[in-house]
Amino acid sequence: MNAERNASAAVAAYLQQHETRGLLRFITCGSVDDGKSTLIGRLLVETRGLFDDQLAALDGDSRRHGTQGDAIDYALLLDGLQAEREQGITIDVAYRFFGIQHRRFIVADCPGHEQYTRNMATGASTADLAVVLVDARKGLLTQTRRHSYIAALLGIRHVLLAVNKMDLVEYDQAVFEGIRESYGVLAGQLGIDHVTAIPLSALEGDNLLLRSPNTPWYQGPSVIEHLEGVQIQPHGRDVGFRLPVQWVNRPHQDFRGFVGTIASGAVKPGDEVVALPSGRRSRVARVIAAGGDDATAASADQAVTLTLTDELDISRGDVIASAAQPAQVADQFAAHLLWMGDQPLLPGRPYWLRIGTRKVSASVTEIKHRIDVNTQEQLAAKHLGLNEVGYCNLHLDQPVAFEAYVDNRALGGFILIDRQTNATVGAGTLDFALRRAGNIHWQHVDVDKAARARSKAQVPRCAWFTGLSGSGKSSIANLVEKRLHAMGHHCYILDGDNVRHGLNKDLGFTDEDRVENIRRVAEVARLMVDAGLIVLVSFISPFRAERRMARALFDVDEFIEVFVSTPLEVAEGRDVKGLYAKARAGSIPNFTGIDSPYEVPERAELVLDTVEQTPEALAQLVIDRLLE
Ligand SMILES: Nc1ncnc2c1ncn2[C@@H]1O[C@H](COP(=O)(O)OS(=O)(=O)O)[C@@H](OP(=O)(O)O)[C@H]1O
Numbered sequence: 369m370n371a372e373r374n375a376s377a378a379v380a381a382y383l384q385q386h387e388t389r390g391l392l393r394f395i396t397c398g399s400v401d402d403g404k405s406t407l408i409g410r411l412l413v414e415t416r417g418l419f420d421d422q423l424a425a426l427d428g429d430s431r432r433h434g435t436q437g438d439a440i441d442y443a444l445l446l447d448g449l450q451a452e453r454e455q456g457i458t459i460d461v462a463y464r465f466f467g468i469q470h471r472r473f474i475v476a477d478c479p480g481h482e483q484y485t486r487n488m489a490t491g492a493s494t495a496d497l498a499v500v501l502v503d504a505r506k507g508l509l510t511q512t513r514r515h516s517y518i519a520a521l522l523g524i525r526h527v528l529l530a531v532n533k534m535d536l537v538e539y540d541q542a543v544f545e546g547i548r549e550s551y552g553v554l555a556g557q558l559g560i561d562h563v564t565a566i567p568l569s570a571l572e573g574d575n576l577l578l579r580s581p582n583t584p585w586y587q588g589p590s591v592i593e594h595l596e597g598v599q600i601q602p603h604g605r606d607v608g609f610r611l612p613v614q615w616v617n618r619p620h621q622d623f624r625g626f627v628g629t630i631a632s633g634a635v636k637p638g639d640e641v642v643a644l645p646s647g648r649r650s651r652v653a654r655v656i657a658a659g660g661d662d663a664t665a666a667s668a669d670q671a672v673t674l675t676l677t678d679e680l681d682i683s684r685g686d687v688i689a690s691a692a693q694p695a696q697v698a699d700q701f702a703a704h705l706l707w708m709g710d711q712p713l714l715p716g717r718p719y720w721l722r723i724g725t726r727k728v729s730a731s732v733t734e735i736k737h738r739i740d741v742n743t744q745e746q747l748a749a750k751h752l753g754l755n756e757v758g759y760c761n762l763h764l765d766q767p768v769a770f771e772a773y774v775d776n777r778a779l780g781g782f783i784l785i786d787r788q789t790n791a792t793v794g795a796g797t798l799d800f801a802l803r804r805a806g807n808i809h810w811q812h813v814d815v816d817k818a819a820r821a822r823s824k825a826q827v828p829r830c831a832w833f834t835g836l837s838g839s840g841k842s843s844i845a846n847l848v849e850k851r852l853h854a855m856g857h858h859c860y861i862l863d864g865d866n867v868r869h870g871l872n873k874d875l876g877f878t879d880e881d882r883v884e885n886i887r888r889v890a891e892v893a894r895l896m897v898d899a900g901l902i903v904l905v906s907f908i909s910p911f912r913a914e915r916r917m918a919r920a921l922f923d924v925d926e927f928i929e930v931f932v933s934t935p936l937e938v939a940e941g942r943d944v945k946g947l948y949a950k951a952r953a954g955s956i957p958n959f960t961g962i963d964s965p966y967e968v969p970e971r972a973e974l975v976l977d978t979v980e981q982t983p984e985a986l987a988q989l990v991i992d993r994l995l996e
């Protein structure tokens with residue numbers, strides 16, 4: 369019993385010592401073969417040799433709680449990846465832990481290939497410092513520029529420029545100075561204020577732990593000395609207390625606790641707070657620490673449960689903030705966006721956006737420009753491809769509490785998630801709000817949709833016809849309208865060919881223009897249904913994402929997706945307008961079914977087989993469904 373008590377006291381003492389040593393999170397980046405693994409491996413081994421007992425304690429600790437079997441689960445020590453973990457996304461970043469006398473380190477080791485920018489961004493978003501490796505023989509490469517750009521974008525202001533493989537250039541000072549100077553120029557452009565360049569041979573161990581006799585001309589610190597001594601400026605400015613609510617703990621009627629990790633600032637009982645985005649105020653009743661005990665105060669990075677003196681309706685995703693210094697609330701932003709999806713980012717297409725603990729629907733309304741990460745040039749862009757960075761306007765379908773990323777990483781950084789695959793496809797940083805959500809209101813009108821529908825004696829609905837060119841959308845929609853009209857119903861056809869002569873005459877047939885085409889017509893259809901009409905939309909609408917977006921604008925049962933199912937050979941055989949012939953001849957680019965995709969609906973309410981049935985019979989099926 370006594371022995372047990374002694375052991376736990378020793379663990380507590382270790383943890384305490386552990387806590388008081390500063391923590392430095394850093395990433396390593398560089399091209400493949402620059403020597404990253406050697407550098408990290410060596411740092412781990414050599415520091416382990418020096419402080420074996422401490423690491424043994426950590427080994428034991430993580431083995432009890434970790435999820436990695438016998439290996440140390442370094443991810444246990446991190447909270448920054450919570451969002452990705454909840455998404456079930458495997459990000460190939462190896463987190464390693466090591467410590468020396470005054471500091472402990474978490475290093476995110478990111479693979480160097482270009483396609484792993486996602487990993488690099490994930491690692492950078494929680495790092496204080498980047499170790500940028502450069503091969504002394506090669507100097508700065510595209511990867512060096514790209515990774516430095518991303519590190520800077522994600523808020524890293526300290527770089528350790530590790531000029532590696534100095535042994536292969538005979539420890540030549542001129543080579544080192546040349547690289548240091550050209551990196552200095554790059555760092556200046558990127559706003560990386562603190563660069564420490566160190567000549568190195570990770571393989572030989574030069575300047576790793578101790579100053580090397582091979583570089584007598586170098587007077588600066590060794591790698592480990594620098595990592596141990598570097599003073600990191602606190603990130604951002606003092607924005608006040610922020611708690612993104614992870615979940616609400618309500619075990620019984622008398623207790624409602626808001627649980628989360630404090631993103632910034634400090635809190636204590638009695639503080640006046642505001643719940644965002646609602647703006648309701650209250651006071652902190654209790655601050656409960658992770659172990660369950662009441663605390664007199666808590667601050668950034670601590671996991672806590674708060675109770676308030678008033679019953680406020682606060683749920684997951686809300687932010688509890690200092691009332692004296694609240695966060696802003698908005699739904700339109702200017703933001704930098706790093707695109708990581710295999711499919712390009714298309715303006716207008718809805719994605720999930722996760723900021724803090726909140727997940728909302730969002731789309732890019734405009735790409736202001738793309739940034740060439742090698743040259744910093746701003747280029748015009750209609751879409752963003754894999755690994756491209758753009759400056760964009762973002763629209764969220766509901767207001768969120770936020771902060772500029774430069775002020776607060778936790779409430780200024782976001783990720784975009786594909787709604788179909790659930791993959792993380794973008795990571796970004798909010799710059800500023802384009803308008804305050806509170807300034808644009810819904811105008812109340814007394815006559816509502818139900819009243820308009822009553823006066824027309826019909827149930828307003830939208831039948832959304834989708835299918836290849838020549839599949840039969842217009843022919844069937846036309847018959848439907850004719851019959852409904854004859855029955856005294858109020859209808860309207862929105863046809864691609866027609867709408868493209870007016871409202872959408874600025875749009876062509878690229879993917880991004882088709883997305884915008886459908887977004888606009890879906891909004892118009894919604895207004896028409898609101899006006900009490902039966903609307904027949906006849907657009908190819910080739911992408912699932914946009915049909916899904918259109919559906920989401922309507923109430924349940926209001927939207928009927930009608931897939932006009934006609935094989936390509938049949939539609940092409942009909943070739944009503946001679947367009948297929950032209951497309952095959954190469955004179956119409958991006959023609960649906962030929963060199964532009966059509967994504968077959970997965971959950972259409974009606975599938976019309978135009979090979980087996982007549983237009984009249986199919987029109988009747990639609991009418992029956994519309995009048996149900
Ligand atoms: N490149 C290309 N691809 C597809 N279609 C083309 C193209 N160029 C012109 N057209 C004609 O435009 C009509 C399709 O417009 P939509 O607005 O329905 O297209 S989309 O929904 O934005 O994909 C379509 O009309 P329908 O045949 O009635 O479908 C064509 O007549």
Ligand SMILES: Nc1ncnc2c1ncn2[C@@H]1O[C@H](COP(=O)(O)OP(=O)(O)O)[C@@H](O)[C@H]1O
Nearest residue numbers: 837838839840841842843942944978981982983
């Ligand atoms: N069962 C059918 N349903 C609809 N159209 C058909 C059918 N069978 C043949 N067609 C013919 O196919 C062509 C479809 O053209 P259209 O309605 O303009 O298609 P879309 O609007 O989809 O481009 C018309 O000439 C129509 O007469």
